Amino acid sequence: MSTPVDYKPGSVFSIEEGKNASVPRVFIAPNRYIQGDGILDHLGRYLTIVPSRNAAILVSEGGRRRVGERLLVSLNDAQIDSAFITFDGECSLHEIDRIVDILRQEAPPVDCLVAVGGGKCVDAGKCVAYRLGIPVVICPSLASNDAPCSALSVIYTPEGVSEAAEFFPASPAIVAVDTRIVAEAPVRYLVAGMGDAMATRYEAKTCFQNPKARSTVGARPTLAAGAIGELCATTLFEYGVAGADAVNRSEVNEALERVIEANTLLSGLGFESGGLAAAHSVAQALTVVPEIQQNYLHGEMVALGLLTQLFLEEEMNEAKKVAQFFVEVGLPVHFGQLSLSVQNKAQMLEVMEAAVAAPIMANEPFAVNSNSLIAAASGVNELGLEITESEGDAAFRALHML
Helix, strand or coil: CCCCCCCCCCCCCCCCCECCECCCECCCCCCEEEEECCHHHHHHHHHCCCCCCEEEEEECHHHHHHHHHHHHHHHHHCCCEEEEEECCCCCCHHHHHHHHHHHCCCCCCCCEEEEEECHHHHHHHHHHHHHHCCCEEEEECCCCCCCCCCCEEEEECCCCCEEEEEECCCCCCEEEEEHHHHHCCCHHHHHHHHHHHHHHHHHHHHHHHCCCCCCCCCCECCHHHHHHHHHHHHHHHHHHHHHHHHHHCCCCCHHHHHHHHHHHHHHHHHHHHHCCCHHHHHHHHHHHCHHHHHHCCHHHHHHHHHHHHHHHCCCHHHHHHHHHHHHHHCCCCCHHHHCCCCCCHHHHHHHHHHHHHCHHHHHCCCCCCHHHHHHHHHHHHHHHHHHHHHHCCHHHHHHHCC
């Protein structure tokens, strides 16, 4: 087993607070972000920037069937040798160590790792690359979360329960998003990404307004991260519905390009340099419920986490505005849509106690306990039921085939 990276946020920067010390503002970003229709066919040319001559490609079996030949042709054209490694689906320490052991036996040694797939694949790729001391290139096949641009990975148990996070001293060398692949994926993934991305604005705002709050690297949020978070939310409110419609038609258009950028780049930069708070605390805590962990996506959990945060902070107008948008695109607005009853007191207590224990909950400007979170969740539930009763839940039902 390899030794995990220190899980403490900010450990890379060793920020020390004291009488004469100030906490710096830190902005983090990948070296290159490339987005467009068909760009995966040019990946070999992009890898020459790294530079790479012997790359490992981490991808699921299904992903290799869909895009493996394209990747191979592109890398061959750039005279880059490649080796495919199959990702088994879970970003766990066991899976990370398995991949590391395989790649350490490669001769000549790999000089770059390309992670192609969804959030867990790209997070595993970052962990593997760090352990091997090589750059990582991220090629997300979905726009379902903001993991691709970040210098951190969420670690899960082999059963899929969130258990920790790893923080890295460097961001991805390249993030390359082929929007044609996203357009041809199920629309539920894009919509889930909107839930994850929408939280960026509100969590960054909370962290900025609380002088004790810290970003994922233990720094103060930057003005740039706050502005990016605002643009992220504004883009989703304006183009979210049209972007989802484009995926329903497997069409790449301007609306979809903007939503993909919001879900991936804007949200990625905004959350990492702006900070996280109650929304992601609740989302990660929801994975302790096996039925939720097995059947729902991260962004869907974040959607309810965000609404819970807005109720907790008594931002009622924003909660209603966000909930209205979620109904239109098909994100959950009450806990029943995640198969969780607020009447199940034992289960709600288990989830909210896990949320309170999350380190990022301390970024809220006031003390939070399980009772205050349960009360906020109950308020979310009432609002969500009220909205779906008056306007229906057709978009949500269509995504979940109910």
